[in-house]
Structures are given as C-alpha cells and as structure tokens.
Amino acid sequence: MIVVEVRDLVKDYNSLRAVDKISFEIRKGECFGFLGPNGAGKTTVIKILYGFFPPTEGEVKIFGMDIKRDAAKIKRKIGVMPQDENLDFELSVIENLLVYARFFDIPVKKARDSAKNLLSFVGLEGKEDVNVRTLSGGMKRSLLLVRALINDPELVILDEPTVGLDPHLRKDVWDKLMELKRKGKTLLLTTHYMEEAERLCDRVAMMDEGKIVELDFTDVLLKRYGGNLEDVYLKLTGKRLKS
Amino acid sequence: MSIKRAIRVFQRNFAVYKKLYKSSIVLNFVEPILYLLAFGIGLGAYVGEIEGVSYIRYIAPGIIASSSMFASTYECTYGTYVRMSFQKTFDAILSTPVSVHELILGELIWGAFKSLLYGSIIIVTLLFLGLVRSYSIVLLLPVLFLSGFVFAEISIMCASVVPGIDSFNYFYTLFMTPMFLFSGIFFPVHVLPDYLKFVSSFTPLFHLTNLCRAYASGRLLGTFSDLLWLFFFSFVFLPFPFLLMKRRVIN
Numbered sequence: 272m273i274v275v276e277v278r279d280l281v282k283d284y285n286s287l288r289a290v291d292k293i294s295f296e297i298r299k300g301e302c303f304g305f306l307g308p309n310g311a312g313k314t315t316v317i318k319i320l321y322g323f324f325p326p327t328e329g330e331v332k333i334f335g336m337d338i339k340r341d342a343a344k345i346k347r348k349i350g351v352m353p354q355d356e357n358l359d360f361e362l363s364v365i366e367n368l369l370v371y372a373r374f375f376d377i378p379v380k381k382a383r384d385s386a387k388n389l390l391s392f393v394g395l396e397g398k399e400d401v402n403v404r405t406l407s408g409g410m411k412r413s414l415l416l417v418r419a420l421i422n423d424p425e426l427v428i429l430d431e432p433t434v435g436l437d438p439h440l441r442k443d444v445w446d447k448l449m450e451l452k453r454k455g456k457t458l459l460l461t462t463h464y465m466e467e468a469e470r471l472c473d474r475v476a477m478m479d480e481g482k483i484v485e486l487d488f489t490d491v492l493l494k495r496y497g498g499n500l501e502d503v504y505l506k507l508t509g510k511r512l513k514s
Numbered sequence: 515m516s517i518k519r520a521i522r523v524f525q526r527n528f529a530v531y532k533k534l535y536k537s538s539i540v541l542n543f544v545e546p547i548l549y550l551l552a553f554g555i556g557l558g559a560y561v562g563e564i565e566g567v568s569y570i571r572y573i574a575p576g577i578i579a580s581s582s583m584f585a586s587t588y589e590c591t592y593g594t595y596v597r598m599s600f601q602k603t604f605d606a607i608l609s610t611p612v613s614v615h616e617l618i619l620g621e622l623i624w625g626a627f628k629s630l631l632y633g634s635i636i637i638v639t640l641l642f643l644g645l646v647r648s649y650s651i652v653l654l655l656p657v658l659f660l661s662g663f664v665f666a667e668i669s670i671m672c673a674s675v676v677p678g679i680d681s682f683n684y685f686y687t688l689f690m691t692p693m694f695l696f697s698g699i700f701f702p703v704h705v706l707p708d709y710l711k712f713v714s715s716f717t718p719l720f721h722l723t724n725l726c727r728a729y730a731s732g733r734l735l736g737t738f739s740d741l742l743w744l745f746f747f748s749f750v751f752l753p754f755p756f757l758l759m760k761r762r763v764i765n
Contacts, residue, residue, distance in 0.1 A: 322608075322613075323605070323764065324764055342611075342613060343516070343519075343611040343612075343613060344611075346610060346611045347611050349609075353602070353605060353606065353609065355602045355605065357601060357602035357603060357605050357606040359526075359529075359601075359603070360601070361530045361533045361534060362529065362530060362533065366529060370526050370529050371610065373525060373526070374519070374522050374526075374607065374610035374611060374612055375610060422610075
C-alpha cells in the first residue's frame, strides 16, 4: 500500500528553486530516508508533506488525500519530530504532551495514558513533572519523539532525528525507531549521517540541489556502487555529505 | 477554518501564561497605578477639575483603556514574535491539524483576552479606590475584548512585517506612544489643534477611552458611535493579520 505519493514536486522561494521536480512513493511500513548535506532541500520536502509549505507545482498525496485540500485530516495521522527543539520550555514534560495532544482532540485521560506508555518507551518514566528546561539534550530529543507519537500516527516524519547527539545516544534513538518500524509504523526521515541511513532505511533517496539523484533500496545502492553510502553519494554528486 | 482549533491555540498560550502570571501580572498592574498616582495626585493638585470631576477621577477610566491596550499589543508584538521566531512554537503547532489561519485566529483571541484580563484588574482596583462610580462599568468588559481584538490585529500585522524584534521600538515610539498621549486619556482632545483632533478621532484608543469614561460614570447615551467605530476597525483590519502572517510564516 502506498502511504505517500509525490509527483513532479517543485518548490520555489522567490527566485530560488529549493525542490526541483521530484517524484517518489513511500510504502506502508517501510523506513524511507532522504540523504544529503544541509541545504539539499530535504527539510523543505518534508515540510511540504506535513502541509507547512504549499507546493509551487506538482501533486502530493498522503493516505490517498491531497495535501492542499485535506491538510487537517492528513495531519491527524502524521507525527512530526522537528529538527528544532520547539518544546514549551515553561511547561513540564507531561504538560507539553497534554497541550500538544489537545491539538489532536485527544481526551485528557487517553493522552495521559499514551504519554505514560510513550515516556517509558523512551526511558523518561518518572519525569512527568520535571520542567523541560532542565532536561539534557538527549532527553529533549526523546521528548520530541514522544510528542510526535502522542496521536498514534501511521506516518512518522523525523527531521534529522539524531542531530547533535553523542554516538551512544544516537544508537538509543535508532533502537527506538527500529522498534517503531517493527510495530508497523511508516517512517520518513532526513539525515546527513550515512550510518543512520544505512542502519535504518529500507530505501534511500539521495538529494542534491533540490533534485533526487538516486533512489533505491539501501542494499541495492551499496551493491551497485560499492563502499558505503558516503562513497555512493560522492560518486553520484562529487560532493561529501558533511561539508 | 475551525474555531475549535483556534481555541486550542488560545488554550496553549493560556497554559503557558498560568505558569508565568505571578511574575508578569504585578508589573502590568503597578505601572498604571503609578500613572494614576503621579498624574492624578501630583499633577492633579494643580489641574483642578476637568469636565466637572477631579483630575484623578478624570484620568482613572483612561488608565483602564491604556493598560488593556498595552496588554494586547505587548502580547501580540513581542509575545507573538518570540513564539514565531525564537521558540518556534508556531512550527510545532503547525505540524498538528491546526492550520496557519487557525493559529493566527488563536493568537488574536489570546491578545483580546489579555486586554480583557488586564483591563478588568484595573477596573477592580479603581472600584476598590472608589474612583469608579457606576456599576455600568461591567458593560465595559465585552468592549475591552473587542478593542483588545483590534489592538491584536494591529500588533500581529506589525509582528508579521518587522525584520527583527528590535524593530518594535519604531512601532511603540512612532505609533503606540503618540496614541497613548493624544487619545483623550490625560486631557480632552478638543483642546488640540484641528488636524490633531482629526487624527486622534481615527485611533481605536480614542473611542475606547470615550467608552471607558462614559461607562465609569454611568453616562451611556452618546457612546454608540464609539462602539461602532471599534466594530468597524476590527472588521476592516481583519484580513491583514491573516494575509501578512501567513506570508511571513510560510516563507
């Protein structure tokens, strides 16, 4: 089953073409990754997918619905973990989750139960009443993940989910994402860490200057070009993932 | 557009405000009282009576107007800007089913509510000090919400075009402060030269001040046109916060 269907998507900012006629599909239950350096257009693509930016041209369908017409319905079934730590820093952990759950019309009791389960899923059990400001960087990212899952989304969109984390914390996040995949969630992530893409993604779209330069199963790409995904990217674009 | 989702945005801001009100409410409450004391008692000793009442009684209702105005404008300039640019709260909210229009409506309602809240606190204080005579003052409450909505509209328009947070200084120095000084809070506008009188009568604060003064003294006749003006402003400004803020947020 196709969850995301994108045809000839273009996004212009004034005179700058940030996304240049890309097409792709994401299937139910897979982990799909956009790999590319900063500025390749990855974040713009996902912001279009969750209805933040309107597309300049092209068609975006999620769960069979058009993002331009049915954004609210689509967003009900999506969870977004942003790159920025845009938590409510005046509020406690549980208050952050309850406020966010209200945007989805989730009843308080149900939201509390889900919050409890999800917090223990990421190892934040017992932190309900802690002020968000006092959490460590890793804990803040875990809370962002919990917040993205509070509406039990079918599609989870993760923008650079481990950016700025220590290697061991990064592995913790990867484990959680693998577990989500096993539970049947469809995952879409952007990253500029080739190891992250290799570990997590079934399929990878390599992005450069707003275009998808290659899109295939991760193992197929590795076999076809040899080396690791960093080498593949270098061969295809002449550029490194980290500038 | 779903009003319910706009209310969710309001509720989010209210939840955060509940954490902070103890530190902020005192400041918002002290400043108007200082104006009242300095001008009402200090300057009032020399001024004598204006329109048949002591000077402190003359300016007291105007202080309701100004403090409710500033509550909404501070909230929807600095507050909105911080939520939009620094805390990225807007990004978080827009990744939920809330649309950008619902978000902006929520911010407008929030600004209007703060006007109502801070205006009410001043009303209670003035009642306590015996500076308000008529219980028709309760009729002012919906008016404070309406005028707060107008000031929120103006402020969000401003927040959506400023290049940075420091630029609000221009808005306050060139627009808000003159309005505060020349809208009939401290002296009757009819003493001004004709052209200033004319400009003043086109500001929302002028009409709000008229209404505050009338309702504080129980003179309800002759205030209908002021009320109409406030409805007129809220209606005419309405499209612009949405258009401008949408352009700002998604570009």
